[in-house]
Amino acid sequence: MTTTMNLSPELVLLNQQFADETAAITAAGQLLVDHGYVEAGYIDSMQERHALSTVYIGNHVAIPHGTESAKSQVKKTGLSILQVPQGVTFGTEQARLVIGIAGVGDEHLELLSNIAVICSDEENVERIVAATSKEEIIALLTAEV
């Protein structure tokens, strides 16, 4: 598929474990900070956004992202992918795939749309959670739909 952005292996982490949702959101944000996608303050905004309305979107997927007002802290578009096989509690649900979003304008939407369609099939989510390499996860998430 042709996208204006691609998933980068440096933003994928396998086999993560988190005590709670706050830690998971921070980790998703920190990965974006470490690789120069967002400013450090963006993580606070991600927590804020989650407090406002959960970023858990269903099918064991959570998509931490900042609030609209924090868009200025995004330096470039990227998605961080955390595989959490044992799951981390988001409210009453278990997230096993945590996708941190840094979007400049709408650049991230095409890729995110694809991910959404893929993850709407729970079997696909299972495959991603069971994947054993970063490349496999990227291939599964960017598969043609």
Place this chain on the structure above:
Amino acid sequence: MATAQNGARGIRVQVQRFGSFLSGMVMPNIGAFIAWGIITALFIPTGWAPNKELGELVGPTITYLLPLLIGYTGGKLMHDVRGGVVGTLATMGVIVGTEIPMFLGAMIMGPLGGYVIKKFDQLIEGKIKPGLEMLVNNFSVGIIGGLLMLGGFKVFGPLMTGLDDIMAAAVGAIVSAHLLPLASLFIEPAKILFLNNAINHGILSPLGLDQVNEAGKSVLFLLEANPGPGLGLLLAYSFFGSGAAKKTAPGAAFIQFIGGIHEIYFPYVLMKPVLLLAMIAGGMSGILTFVLFDVGLVAPASPGSIIAVLAMASRGSYVGLIAGVLVSASVTFVVSTVLLKTSKAKETSLEEASANVSAMKGKQSIASTLVSADAKPLAEVEHIIFACDAGMGSSAMGASVLRNKINKAGLPIKVTNTSISQLPQNAELIITHRDLTERAKEQVPTAEHRSVDNFLNAGYYDQLVHEIETARNKIS
């Protein structure tokens, strides 16, 4: 009693609806007015740095650019960008057909143009052969816009000139009869009912701009925007109020006076309505001072902050301006203090009054639903919108999944996503996370609302697609 109240409320909603429509045309363009105000204040012969060459910007900007912007915005409010384009064309007709800056004309022709093309589009919808859409789209705008231009030039232009003359003459008569302070009798109560923007930007700003064009300044910009009375009221509460009101008043005073958010003082008046007298007294004495010193602004002060007021001051107006603001603040302060100390009437608590205010605000946001209709039946829905807080994450994902299913089912339905704050007023079916559905309903009460707690729930979307298909089949 209940009916009388409903009647009064109905009228208020009507006025607010109209007012918020008027201000909806002006508010987005305030930046352009400020730019013009700065250029004017600097370069006109009586300005700070008179410059004949740069001063040439002043005339065309107010004659063409600013009315066209308003006409475009007005048209766009009716029918998005196509409406904007036709509204702009129609406005151009009135502008060229008259000699004066055509704000009033723009506020009529803009929405009229938008309305006509909207009706046309509705009429031909679905009747155009595939492949010809572009042709029809372009030529319909061209032909309708061209006709409205001619109509604006020949019919509305002269009409507008007459209307504008009458209104300007009325204001002129009030000013020369030294009755302008009486305007506070209407403005102050209207402000508390959240008609502040409607009055300021719907009525006073356009008339004020006419005056600036002739006299280089206008006092009309100050009638509503003067932050003095609000400051006086909140200071009185700071010293002589009680409970929560006393504690919150100093912060509110700062927000009001420096930040220019007048709305913040409305609850303090509503909790003790007799204080309206203090607001009127302050407003009147302020206007009187402004008139005596013959001061004015060169462009609207928006928001009504002391900083915005001083920034837009015409040259030589500073002393009178500051005097007027101080006088109005002092008068309101003294009258409020007396009323707070003497009146035994039971105070509504600040919390209660705030609730009243939100209720009114709620009414206002409902009122801004310009074209209100009941929710469309599911079978006729052509556009489904997912909304979340920022419109960049969960709503985008939900929309993608549903769009995928709608396309597979071959339904002619558009699925998009946005932030709740940007939901269009004509939205048909809105899907939000259940935590946000209330907010979405407040924003667009006329739409059909659905809640989800799993944006990726393929089963739910399958069901929705099935529901829509069934509804459509029943019709056909």
